[in-house]
Amino acid sequence: MLAGVNPVIIQRLQEFPPASRLDPEVYGNQTSSIKRKHIEKNLDGLTVDETYASRTLLFLQDNGTLRPLAIELSLPHPQGDKHGATSLVFTPADEGVEGAVWQLAKAYAAVNDSGYHQLISHWLNTHATIEPFVIATNRHLSVLHPIFKLLQLHFRDTMYINALARQILINAGGILELTVFPGKYAMEMSSIVYKNWVFTEQGLPADLLKRSVQTAIEAWVDDYCSFYYSTDDMIRDDTELQSWWMEVRNEGHGDLKDEPWWPQMQTRAELVEACTIIIWVASALHAAVNFGHRRFMPESGTPEYAELESNPDVAYLKTITAQFQTLLGVSLIEILSRHASDEIYLGQRENPEWTSDNRIVERNNDSRWKNCNGPVKVP
Known part of the structure; x- marks a missing residue:
């Protein structure tokens, strides 16, 4: 269900942590807060270079299914966009x-x-x-x-x-x-x-x-x-x-x-x-x-x-x-x-x-x- 109703936007993770295309001069640092420690325990011994992601990270397993690794939820910074985002990271439990x-x-x-x-x-x-x-x-x-x-x-x-x-x-x-x-x-x-x-x-x-x-x-x-x-x-x-x-x-x-x-x-x-x-x-x-x-x-x-x-x-x-x-x-x-x-x-x-x-x-x-x-x- 994490892939949701919209699997047509799933992308391979090209860099870690996931970066943002937003202009840093306007929106500050929007680089993801997801760290290696959040997801490595669920990667079956593999590295972060072998996952699929947006700001919801999904791991493509050998059996062809996607395992959720982490979800990052972000809010605008209370002092303004130029300060970046306030983010929380959640992992499966x-x-x-x-x-x-x-x-x-x-x-x-x-x-x-x-x-x-x-x-x-x-x-x-x-x-x-x-x-x-x-x-x-x-x-x-x-x-x-x-x-x-x-x-x-x-x-x-x-x-x-x-x-x-x-x-x-x-x-x-x-x-x-x-x-x-x-x-x-x-x-x-x-x-x-x-x-x-x-x-x-x-x-x-x-x-x-x-x-x-x-x-x-x-x-x-x-x-x-x-x-x-x-x-x-x-x-x-x-x-x-x-x-x-x-x-x-x-x-x-x-x-x-x-x-x-x-x-x-x-x-x-x-x-x-x-x-x-x-x-x-x-x-x-x-x-x-x-x-x-x-x-x-x-x-x-x-x-x-x-x-x-x-x-x-x-x-x-x-x-x-x-x-x-x-x-x-x-x-x-x-x-x-x-x-x-x-x-x-x-x-x-x-x-x-x-x-x-x-x-x-x-x-x-x-x-x-x-x-x-x-x-x-x-x-």
């Missing part, structure tokens, strides 16, 4: 007050994991960032264009769902702000994370490589695009395709239009890469992050800690979200995670006509129609 504290720490980690999952992994990375592609596709690619046919099904209901989300879920004072994060921070968090969004890192296998946890979609897209674009010149000369990509980059993702990682859309390989990422994000990745899913930590010597020793269940229920908010949040996730009754899966289509163009080559090669093919002079 099964009995007594230490076991109760560990249960609370896991609850806090799960709440943070769920919040990041809903706002970033789900809303930002698979709904918000795909919307500009949907708009540009409908504005610039005709319904007969092969790339429109390729992508259109993967954009099914996206705009409708996003519109509803802005009305009741992610709006100021909306359901998400009542159940996940305080309203002051929810949308601010999404906006800040988007500044580091990189289109070319969203697809497989780039996403797995980036997280150091090493497609059929790419092979399928390559075959499809190769049928319509036999040369790179055909990509450059397709005015619909070029205007589509220009709007995606310059208007749809205008905040990031000058980033060097954007495909230039001058070659078939770049078209295949872009379409593969779009399909992956809008279909398989979205399915992975969509389907199925206070008080401060008590300190020794306080009444809260004494209650944790005497009656851990009561203390736990006092700490986690209130009953109404919990029911609201669970209901929201349940509704958002349901499969549609008319769902269509990768490789399926509502009707086979989208691939009817493939029969043109067969007919052109049929000797019975030798007088019915070739260049036609249409005024």
